[in-house]
Amino acid sequence: MNNSISTSSVLTASLLFSSLAMANQPWSQDRQWLFGDWNGERTQLEQQGYKFTAALMNQSADGLDGGYKDNNGFETTSQLTLGANFDLEKIADWQDTTAAVMITKREGKSLTNENIKDPRASQLGNVQEVYGRGEIWRLTQAWVKKGFNDNQLQLKVGRMGMSDDFNASQCEFQNLLLCGGQLGKSISSIWYNWPVSVWGVNLKYQFAPEWTLGVGVYEVNPDNIKTASNSDGFNLDMNNVEGATIPVELIWKPKLALFNALPGEYKIGALYSTADASDVGVAGKTHDGKHSVWFNAQQQLTQQGADAKRGLYVSFNAVINDKDTTAVSSTQQLSFWYKGPFDSRPNDSVGFGLANYVVNDRVTDRQIATNNSRGYVDYDAFAADYVPVQDDELNVELNYSYQWSPAVLLRPNLQYVYQPAGVKAVKDAWVAGLTMRINF
Template identity: 65%
Template structure:
């Protein structure tokens, strides 16, 4: 199936007209605005299976980007990347009478190129942001989910075990943007050597306890095994052994879901968390081996307004902050604030407008080390081409403005503009302006 879409979905460039034309031949009415899935309801069998506890999904997300101005290399280029997802969810209460028990199985494949790597950042630096969040972790098939979850005590206690990514249940956040730094949980981006987001999965278990109607506490244990992030072959994406486990990741999170009077009793969620890694980690300056690393975070997501009596329309905001261990982390902290308005027009109640800001702060200890290294080689200022020069990194700020055009539940388009201040934190690289387009298709 993936190969069938390869020429159509992965190479359509900035404008996706070619892909839409390709899909018209697959179904007579796939462009209907009330169509739930491009391939339809299988003559009623799809919803019949779901009523029995079997829910299947298939989707493609494709993200294109082009540099309009600035960056390390201002020669204009278009890069496209995408992900195919095939999955199933199982409700075992319907299937076998197991109360409050569900399971999920998901495989994914990514393919494509990153504009940020090709044009935006200095190639001698590590990547901080990316104009296409779907890029990364290799162009291989991966087992992204294989877990089962069950509830106890009227489902106030939930236990989950299997293969999963850490941000499924901890440090999670909305993804209303194409920019990596504005999409989803932040720890997998700034602590990616031990915290693995999807599409990578690891052996893990977690438990969550709702001890009051508005309050939940969660605790998890996730393996740290670099075999899970290898990208040489599809076999790496289905690694299930634990032969090379380096330690465990232990996240803990307290979540509060109030309806505050100051926000007209609209729903919100506020999360406070910390994570401890037992794997050895090198000091970023001295290379001294340390026996652990840690991070702290706060996530806040709140609906601010409601359009008339429609709770699905209105203004929403999310605020995320992470503080990392300065001894072992190149990024010392991250800050993110994002706004989106759902249903901006009466004629487009399912569309949305988004504006987000995300800043990544490079550890000052690393910045000082880079400066000292250049001085030892005789460099007193930025050299744009010398192979042995190490660009000095500071903060990187990403800003994105987008509009999500929800044609139907099966098809959405998200054109966007991104402004990247100090790409990869290098002051001497010109700020970049990027145009992007995200296409989502549910089959």
């Protein structure tokens, strides 16, 4: 068993056993936090404007068949999150003002990197979305948000992830591309998802009851994604800023008669980065920027009885990237989940999703040309200087989310990866996964 597995197991076990000593009935199905309400102190603090969070997410993946090594490997990865939100209107009488601080720590290994993909190929998907950006402590959030005109206009400033406010999407899955914002999966050099934070500012204007327009400016700074030490996770300087990423997004939240007036959310957005970007097809060529566009849609399709939260939901996400500078030219995601499938389990859900990476054909052509220049015509599984030729990768997941209580979630899942890392010669992979989330 590797060190990451044992560390996660010890941490989880110690926290669980500690909770038994600290509180009565820690496994109650209506328990909000595993450590309880601190004899009422937690609720009282929230009423005064102080909300504290602590959570552990662990994701395990077992290779059932296929992949580059085809040896049924097992890996686990985890993330610890510690945070606080402050209602500054209650605390300091600053009207419509909130603030947040969040620190995260990730550890473990990825089954995709260790067993599923050809190690010579660049990564596309991942069967464990909580993996990545280094096994270090990170300052993930440190921002202040101020509302004006009854919060019709909101200004947010500080350290934040870009998908906190733009290209945001639901996360009901363990697979990376089926979880959360899509841009960080294909343009990760300029767009930073959780747990990375950057200096940024954004403005959201609700100009009609159903319509909101947002614009932001975020630094492009490679120092923010360094992983050599914990100090890299708390980098606050702007010494090596290379430019700015500027997203614009229009959000529509209707209740359409077509869907029985159930809530929906539709977003269309675009970004431009001013940082220099290398051409993916021509060595040594650079461009003075890059761009992407996206469309996100989430719609509740049905409602189960009188419970507004139970029913069938659908989500569709699509990203189109600049073909001159981006290896992944586009991504598409379609997912469904049903909340409250059984009357006895109103908080559980069943999920099914498909997600696809489309590799830029200019990248594929360059890989083929490189291999031809080295004398390779067919796939070579062993040559160190062979460059795996990449095409599309498809990810599929079926899961069941067992919500024992608001404090404890278990999500067993089955995943299928078609053409891992887009390499046709690598066997398609089947993976059994398990996500565990505990709110302390």
